[in-house]
Amino acid sequence: MSPAGLLVGAFVIVPFFWVIFVSFTNRSLLGPTALNPDFVWFQNYIELFTSGRGVEPGTFGFSLILTVQFVLxxxxxxxALLGLLLAWLLQQVPKSVKGFTETMVIGAWILPEVVIGFAWFAFLDYDNGTLNGILDALGLPRGDWLLDYPFWVxxxxxxxxxxxxxxxLFNSAFASIPPSYFQAADVAGASSWQKFRDIGLPLIRGHVVTDLILITMWTFNVFTPFLLTRGGPGGQTEVLSIYTYRVAFRDFDFGKGAAVGVVVMLINLAFALFYLWVARKRTPRKEAT
Incomplete structure (x- = not known):
């Protein structure tokens, strides 16, 4: 366990506490505070919530609200819902169709993010994009998607x-349910929706919570939208990950950027604790009389 412990300590634990330490200083990349930063205590955190009007593009408040909407x-x-729906539908189709669908969907997961980002940029480009080419062929008006609908993009x-x-994840969860449960429901004349509601969903409750925890934290910290919009236009897609990048590596304000990182970690922790609380909560059952 020692090599694994050293790697975790070097690349997870030490950076974690270093970010917290830097968030209480005015460390920057350039200037006298690059080598000799001063402690400013909670000044960076206060500025995050008080700078500007708080909800204008380019401010922490705007990026926080935008990120919450983005995660939602x-x-x-x-x-979560689309993955759950696809996983349930795959239980109803022949194995050949299921295997083909799994291959196509997994392809979207294993491809490098940079490749996917540039592929989507080429798909949505106004002048030579594939989507506008399809719309032209159908006689429909083309759209400047990255400029007019950046958030929804x-x-x-x-x-x-x-x-x-x-x-x-849900596909594996459904596959772990004994087939006899669904066979008994078929004999009783249950519909697909009734089997999903009364058998499938209750038995994969733990998997649902695990999925929600992981995708919430991943989406809260995802940086890939930068490849499409770079946070624009006018900061309309500057989610917290892009905002942190701009503050720390464009404005060179490491202290303030570290403060944003600490706030994001606390938000992720709150999400995780909430999901775990929901998972452990048990609804009292009335005794049959």
Missing amino acids: FSALIGQ IVVFNTWRGTAFSMM
């Missing part, structure tokens, strides 16, 4: 990218 639409509503993009994980 692309992770919880998009990836990154929502659809991230949903397409991450649904594969949810589908694979």
Whole structure:
């Protein structure tokens, strides 16, 4: 266990505490505070919530609200529900169709993010994009998707990218349920929806919580939308990961960037604790009389 412990300590534990330490300083990349930063204690955190009007593009408050919306639409509503639906539908189709679908969906998961980002950029490009080419062929008006609908573009993009994980997780969960449960439901004349509601979903409750924890944290920290919009136009897609990058590596304000990182870690921790609380909560059952 020692080599693994050393690697975890060097690349996880030490950076974790270093980020917390830097967040209380005015460390920067350039200037006198690069080598000799001063302790400013909670000044970086105060500036995050008080700078500007708080909800204008380019501020921490705006990026926080935008990220919450991004997680809600692309992770919880998009990836989780779509992955659950695909996994359940795959239980109803022939093995050949199931294998082909799994291969196509997993392809979206294993491809490098840079490749996927540039592929989607080429798909949505106004002048030579594939989507506008299809619309032209159908006689429909083309759209400047990255300029007119930047937020929904990154929502659809991230949903397409991450649904594969949810589908694979739920697919394995459904496969672990004894077939006799569903066979008994078939004999009783249960519909597909009734089998899903009364048998499938209750038995994969733990997998649902695991999926929600992972995709929430991943989506909260995802940086791939930067490849499509670079946070624009006008900061309309500057989620917290891109905001942190801009503050720390463009404005060279490491102290403030570290403060954003600490806040993000606390938010992820809150999400994880909430999901675990929901998973452990048990609804009292009335005794049959």
